[in-house]
Amino acid sequence: MGEIDNESGTKVLSRRERLRAETSREIEVIALRQMADAGPGAISLRGIAREMGMTARAIYSYFPTxxxxxxxxxxxxxxxxxxxxxxxxxxxxxxxxxxxxxxxxxxxxxxxxxxxxxxxxxxxxxxxxxxxxxxxxxxxxxxxxxxxxxxxxxxxxxxxxxxxxxxxxxxxxxxxxxxxxxxxxxxxxxxxxxxxxxxxxxxxxxxxxxxxxxxxxxxxxxxxxxxxxxxxxxxxxxxx
Known part of the structure; x- marks a missing residue:
């Protein structure tokens, strides 16, 4: 888990948390691109997983549905x-x-x-x-x-x-x-x-x-x- 910065009072994310946030953002960016290319109905977790080289099980740990x-x-x-x-x-x-x-x-x-x-x-x-x-x-x-x-x-x-x-x-x-x-x-x-x-x-x-x-x-x-x-x-x- 992240720690609290004593000077700013804000939470400092751990390396694992930063990587997870970056992966979540990449998933969202690809989803928007899917929508731009083929409409809102084209958003697909499995398609995003394939593009990112992830397994379906891995991507569902970020977004279950x-x-x-x-x-x-x-x-x-x-x-x-x-x-x-x-x-x-x-x-x-x-x-x-x-x-x-x-x-x-x-x-x-x-x-x-x-x-x-x-x-x-x-x-x-x-x-x-x-x-x-x-x-x-x-x-x-x-x-x-x-x-x-x-x-x-x-x-x-x-x-x-x-x-x-x-x-x-x-x-x-x-x-x-x-x-x-x-x-x-x-x-x-x-x-x-x-x-x-x-x-x-x-x-x-x-x-x-x-x-x-x-x-x-x-x-x-x-x-x-x-x-x-x-x-x-x-x-x-x-x-x-």
């Missing part, structure tokens, strides 16, 4: 995305809610372009036969991303002169979504939660089109197009 591998993939992807989004917005002062939303949207695009297969797996390409465990690591990371954006949008809703003529109640939203929002952000009103969904739709939609190859044939500068959309989004909320 294909679903365990997919769960690890998605939860790791979600954590990476959440960290990128949080880092980008923390670089903008809290007094600039519009700038924070733009930073969030730009970080989402940059991360997706750097990790297209991860983006597809996390958001749009379900794996045949796979059902994430309820309340597990996949749900945790997805909620982390959702909670962060909802928090940013709620700050706009509460503090900015946003024109909100619509009347929204919790009954207008899905009960599962309501339960998560009210648990994670109990001070957020239903109208702010609904606004977060609309903001998310605009941010995610253009990125998904670009990742799937639909933007480059029609736009010479996808980055400028995306930035213009983010600026229009914050202007629609009466933000600078």
């Amino acid at each position: 294909r679903d365990d591998l997919i769960t690890a993939l998605i939860s790791g992807i979600g954590a990476s995305l959440a960290e990128a989004l949080e880092t980008a917005t923390q670089a903008v002062p809290a007094t600039d809610p519009g700038g924070r939303l733009v930073a969030w949207g730009q970080a989402l695009r940059e991360w997706a372009l750097a990790n297209p297969e991860s983006f597809r797996l996390f958001y749009g390409h379900p794996v045949p036969g796979y059902q994430p465990p309820e309340g597990g690591p996949v749900d945790h990371t997805a909620r982390r991303v959702c909670r962060h954006l909802t928090f940013l949008v709620a700050a706009v809703w509460l503090d900015a002169p946003y024109d909100r003529p619509e009347k929204t109640s919790w009954s207008d939203l899905h009960p599962d979504y309501v339960a998560k929002i009210r648990e994670d952000l109990p001070d957020v009103p239903p109208a702010a939660a609904a606004l977060a969904l609309r903001v998310w739709g605009r941010m995610h939609g253009l990125v998904a089109l670009e990742i799937d190859g639909h933007i480059h044939p029609v736009a010479r500068d996808p980055a400028a197009l995306h930035h213009a959309e983010m600026l229009d989004l914050v202007r629609s909320l009466n933000l600078a």
Whole structure:
């Protein structure tokens, strides 16, 4: 087992633990490549074992089932995305809610372009036969991303002169979504939660089109197009 570093307080992995972590990461990288080459249904533990020169028994000691591998993939992807989004917005002062939303949207695009297969797996390409465990690591990371954006949008809703003529109640939203929002952000009103969904739709939609190859044939500068959309989004909320 690893030891605790007395100066930093962090755990120092043993050589065996480092090798195991490196092998797990290599398995995940090959799984993503399998998906990129032949779709989500192509992820195969036995195929990965053959490529790595491992026996099936050996690879099952890392991931007992294909679903365990997919769960690890998605939860790791979600954590990476959440960290990128949080880092980008923390670089903008809290007094600039519009700038924070733009930073969030730009970080989402940059991360997706750097990790297209991860983006597809996390958001749009379900794996045949796979059902994430309820309340597990996949749900945790997805909620982390959702909670962060909802928090940013709620700050706009509460503090900015946003024109909100619509009347929204919790009954207008899905009960599962309501339960998560009210648990994670109990001070957020239903109208702010609904606004977060609309903001998310605009941010995610253009990125998904670009990742799937639909933007480059029609736009010479996808980055400028995306930035213009983010600026229009914050202007629609009466933000600078």
